Amino acid sequence: MAGMTYGSLLDGDSRYMGYALREAERALECGEVPVGCVIVHDGQIVGKAHNQRETLQDPTAHAEILAITQAAAHFRSWRLEGAKLYVTLEPCPMCAGAIILARIAEVHFGAFDPKAGVCGSLMNLLEDPRFNHRPRVCPGLLAGECGDILTRFFRRIREGAGIPKPRASCDDI
Amino acid sequence: MAGMTYGSLLDGDSRYMGYALREAERALECGEVPVGCVIVHDGQIVGKAHNQRETLQDPTAHAEILAITQAAAHFRSWRLEGAKLYVTLEPCPMCAGAIILARIAEVHFGAFDPKAGVCGSLMNLLEDPRFNHRPRVCPGLLAGECGDILTRFFRRIREGAGIPKPRASCDDI
Numbered sequence: 431m432a433g434m435t436y437g438s439l440l441d442g443d444s445r446y447m448g449y450a451l452r453e454a455e456r457a458l459e460c461g462e463v464p465v466g467c468v469i470v471h472d473g474q475i476v477g478k479a480h481n482q483r484e485t486l487q488d489p490t491a492h493a494e495i496l497a498i499t500q501a502a503a504h505f506r507s508w509r510l511e512g513a514k515l516y517v518t519l520e521p522c523p524m525c526a527g528a529i530i531l532a533r534i535a536e537v538h539f540g541a542f543d544p545k546a547g548v549c550g551s552l553m554n555l556l557e558d559p560r561f562n563h564r565p566r567v568c569p570g571l572l573a574g575e576c577g578d579i580l581t582r583f584f585r586r587i588r589e590g591a592g593i594p595k596p597r598a599s600c601d602d603i
Numbered sequence: 604m605a606g607m608t609y610g611s612l613l614d615g616d617s618r619y620m621g622y623a624l625r626e627a628e629r630a631l632e633c634g635e636v637p638v639g640c641v642i643v644h645d646g647q648i649v650g651k652a653h654n655q656r657e658t659l660q661d662p663t664a665h666a667e668i669l670a671i672t673q674a675a676a677h678f679r680s681w682r683l684e685g686a687k688l689y690v691t692l693e694p695c696p697m698c699a700g701a702i703i704l705a706r707i708a709e710v711h712f713g714a715f716d717p718k719a720g721v722c723g724s725l726m727n728l729l730e731d732p733r734f735n736h737r738p739r740v741c742p743g744l745l746a747g748e749c750g751d752i753l754t755r756f757f758r759r760i761r762e763g764a765g766i767p768k769p770r771a772s773c774d775d776i
Contacts, residue, residue: 488672489681489705490663499661508662523721523728524704527697532662545735548696552733555696560725562718 443538446470446516447572450540453480453493454518454579460485464579467493467517469501469510469534476513477501493517494525498532510534518576520547520569526555530563538568540576616711619643619689620745623713626653626666627691627752633658637752640666640690642674642683642707649686650674666690667698671705683707691749693720693742699728703736711741713749 446468453466457480469477479496483489494517502508514536515529520543529537537556539549548555549567556567619641626639630653642650652669656662667690675681687709688702693716702710710729712722721728722740729740 483681487679487681488675489683490668490672490675490701491681492704495663499663502661502663506660508656508660508664510662522700522704523696523734524700525697527695527700528663531665531695531697552731558725561696 443514443516443568443571446475446514447518447538447540447576449475449478450493450516450518451572451575451579453478454576457481457493458579458583464583465493465517465519467497467515469497469513469515471501471505471510471513476504490524492522492525494521495528498528498534502532508532514538515565516571518572519543519580520549520551521556522546523548523555529556529565530561533563534565536566536568538571540571540573541580542569542573616687616689616741616744619648619687620691620711620713620749622648622651623666623689623691624745624748624752626651627749630654630666631752631756637756638666638690638692640670640688642670642686642688644674644678644683644686649677663697665695665698667694668701671701671707675705681705687711688738689744691745692716692753693722693724694729695719696721696728702729702738703734706736707738709739709741711744713744713746714753715742715746 449468450466454464457466458464462481462484465481467479468475477497477500479493479500481493482491501510501513510532513534515534516538518540520539526548542551544551550569556565622641623639627637630639631637635654635657638654640652641648650670650673652666652673654666655664674683674686683705686707688707689711691713693712699721715724717724723742729738
């Protein structure tokens, strides 16, 4: 994807994942683990966020949680029926749980997370018939690009190059 | 517990669960599913919240998530190591996930939730050795009282008496 403008040459689901990747890039610039998320309803982006755990010093500030809260504010409703969520990394239990509670219709994720992912890696919460809602799950969309940005982040840490200190706010990026 | 003042005659863990029950009562008064939560660190309450899903129209506004975010703000840190969480209902996947991410040391819950609880009912996320943190889990504290308030709420709905319309803010209760 080097040199490619996300959203310009891609269609449909890949285009939305491209926007999620842009959000992940913003997280990287803020010194956050680079994960991005967008939520789409009827072709309109109604939620868009990146991981802000360090910036906000809030353990719940994952990209998906922030995007879901934004989308709910957009609709003035906690029910996000019909919405599609695009996230660059396989959701963790917290985010998978929020996706179920919000009744999101469809989840596209990029890279698998073998350490904490619960949408196919450690387990599959989103397809567990015991919960009262089951979104459609589409794994592996732009998985290479979504994994690459994480690899870059963790390589930088391993090489001791450090990471940018999180700012009080990343909103200006 | 009728007529009893929570916190006056109880010691330690039960006293903190009493405060969580007070929060659940506030949720009930707001027309919310009555679940309350407090977070304690070194004997000090650092987070206290009740379910506000309807009031805020936010699917992530469970008592535990709100209390965790409060506690993180108190410490200006997403790491809540050493903290104890008291919640009147067994956590769902979203809240159990947030508890793991926040590295909370100990979780006390009251009533089991056979439909969505993942701390013993449907599964046990908090004791899954594959996650990088495992809190101590203590189920069933003041289970009768914690279950009773939920029973009252759902009986009221079944009997058609309706529930109070959620207000824009419950902060004045």
